[in-house]
Amino acid sequence: MTEPSRPMRRQDIRRENEKAILLAAEKVFAEAGFGGATMQLIADLAGLPKANLHYYFATKEELYRSVVQNIFEIWLQAANCFDAARGPVDGISAYIDAKMEISRRHPDGSKVWASEVMHGAPVLQDYMESTLREWTDGRVEIIRRWIEEGKMDPVDPRHLLYMLWATTQHYADFGHQIETLNGGKSLSDRQWREAKENIKRVILTGIGAQPA
Amino acid sequence: MTEPSRPMRRQDIRRENEKAILLAAEKVFAEAGFGGATMQLIADLAGLPKANLHYYFATKEELYRSVVQNIFEIWLQAANCFDAARGPVDGISAYIDAKMEISRRHPDGSKVWASEVMHGAPVLQDYMESTLREWTDGRVEIIRRWIEEGKMDPVDPRHLLYMLWATTQHYADFGHQIETLNGGKSLSDRQWREAKENIKRVILTGIGAQPA
DNA sequence: TTGCATCCTGACCGTATGGTCAGCTTTCAG
DNA sequence: CTGAAAGCTGACCATACGGTCAGGATGCAA
Known part of the structure; x- marks a missing residue:
């Protein structure tokens, strides 16, 4: 207190x-x-x-808008991890870690974000068409370069990004399902670590980038 | 008419x-x-x-319950693909195809399901603790056997399942986002095919199961 | 101390929504 | 043909919700 x-x-x-x-x-x-x-x-x-x-x-709308914008900020920050990286192993690893941390620390925000998008993004449409699109296009370019440089297999960059978003977001949005299947208990530190490791390993191996 | x-x-x-x-x-x-x-x-x-x-x-609740149960039935049917298979390549490929087809053909149902789970599964809790848990445990066992038989790398079966669910479900739940990033157009036949191929390739390669 | 801007809130209002019901029409078994 | 069961619906009701507002309390600059 x-x-x-x-x-x-x-x-x-x-x-x-x-x-x-x-x-x-x-x-x-x-x-x-x-x-x-x-x-x-x-x-x-x-x-x-x-x-x-x-x-x-x-109004209720204004309050909702603020909540949604807040989580979008957090989402964008995590997105930076991608840029500093020199190759897919660093970049994607860091991004998965960051997004998993968001799912763990801000499950409510993640759900609101998911809900917003699911219902057609009435509030965020503008952001999606500007900020998000730019970010995505940039990252697509980076991945394309990695492929050209032979640092990973020729995987469609967009579908790879969707896979990253989906997999990490899932641990927040479907957290209740995961808990239920985990005997009604929320994931332990160890289980979160295992989740991250598994995801990183499968994806990095899957795109032909040597994990450390 | x-x-x-x-x-x-x-x-x-x-x-x-x-x-x-x-x-x-x-x-x-x-x-x-x-x-x-x-x-x-x-x-x-x-x-x-x-x-x-x-x-x-x-009541509204009763109607909602019916809708949710309907989509759960469809979801469970797709789940069968897993059983007939002799190895991870067959099984997981078929499952991804089936779930992607659900995302494509029943995006509304998928969203309702996602929404239900996100909000703590007030209606489906029973199913999740019985039917879903049993199905999952069974599939975990199958995957474990595949690993023992050397048909794939030792990946945590649960996290692998979550990854399959997340990745495929994403194309329905976040369809609006995907459309927006696709220039406002819904995915073409070709793009859906590419999506499936990419997912299958990354995951199957990622778990060390030789794609055909 | 004073005056004012900010902060706070109980009581209130119009509307939209889930749900009801009395009584109508249509189908169909016998 | 007949009557009972199934199907249908406009009009209605109680409630809950988002939002308003008049007026009180509080911090603070001058």
């Missing part, structure tokens, strides 16, 4: 409340979907009266 | 209406999620008055 709240500064109040609301919203949106989520539920989870939510976020 | 409906038999009426409702429901649930879907929307899409829906399905 923290100190019984010092008289807070205005700035802090705003920051903390927004944070609390966004965190609660992320969880509720993830669990119930946009349509199933209620401002009341989010308010309760954030420990604030409902009317206060509307003070910080005018 | 079919013949301007002959005076229908009772049985036929029931069957046709249920079918129309389930089809419409699948689409609406997929597009809007359970919470965002409305009986009115489903009714409109099915071309029936709303009250008629409640004549066939007492």
Whole structure:
């Protein structure tokens, strides 16, 4: 527990409340979907009266948009791992690690993102057509170069990327299924490590890039 | 167009209406999620008055349950491909083909299924703990045997299964993203074929099973 | 201390939604 | 032909939800 709240500064109040609301919203949106989520539920989870939510976020749509943009930022950051790399082994390994870490640390955000895309990306369409497309095209180019340089087999770069996204994202979106099949327990540290190792090994071997 | 409906038999009426409702429901649930879907929307899409829906399905929950169970049946059928096979190349190839065909032919159902699991499988929990678990355990055993017989590398069977599920399911659940990155056009026959080939090749090579 | 901007909230409102029902039409067994 | 069962539906209801607002509390600059 923290100190019984010092008289807070205005700035802090705003920051903390927004944070609390966004965190609660992320969880509720993830669990119930946009349509199933209620401002009341989010308010309760954030420990604030409902009317206060509307003070910080005018509408449910606006709140949702903020949540989605937040997770998109995180997603983009992980994407950088790809660039620094000199070859497929480094690059793809790092990317898998990063995305698996997101699935583990931000399962709610990942679910919201998945839900958004599944429902036709009403909020993120613009980002997908600009930022995401550019990022993807860039990475496709990198992979193509790796292939030319003989560092990996000639695999279609796009389908390879989809495979990376799918496999890593799955551990967040279908986490409940995985838990159920794991005897109702969430994956242990060891199991997460094994998951990463397996994925990296199968994919790197699969594309003909020698794992270390 | 079919013949301007002959005076229908009772049985036929029931069957046709249920079918129309389930089809419409699948689409609406997929597009809007359970919470965002409305009986009115489903009714409109099915071309029936709303009250008629409640004549066939007492509640929204019951209708949803039917939709989810339907897709689970399809999912289980595809699962059979695994059994007939003599080795990983046959088995996994067939399974990937079957699951990709589901993603292509039943994208709405796939999305509903994904949504259901993402939200904690409120309806399917029982199935997951019984049918799905048994199927999975059986398949894990088969893969283990393949490994023992030297037909493939020692890969963790569970994580391999997750990878198969994730990769194939992705083409339905994230179809919108894929379309957007494909210039706004849905994948062509050729692209679907390439997708399948890439996935099969990477995974089969990745687990050390010789592709044909 | 004062005045003002920010922060907060209980009570309220219009609407949309899931669901009901009384009474109609259609089918079909006997 | 007849009557009962199945199929159908417009009108209605209670509730829950997103959103508003008037007015109170609080921090803070001057």
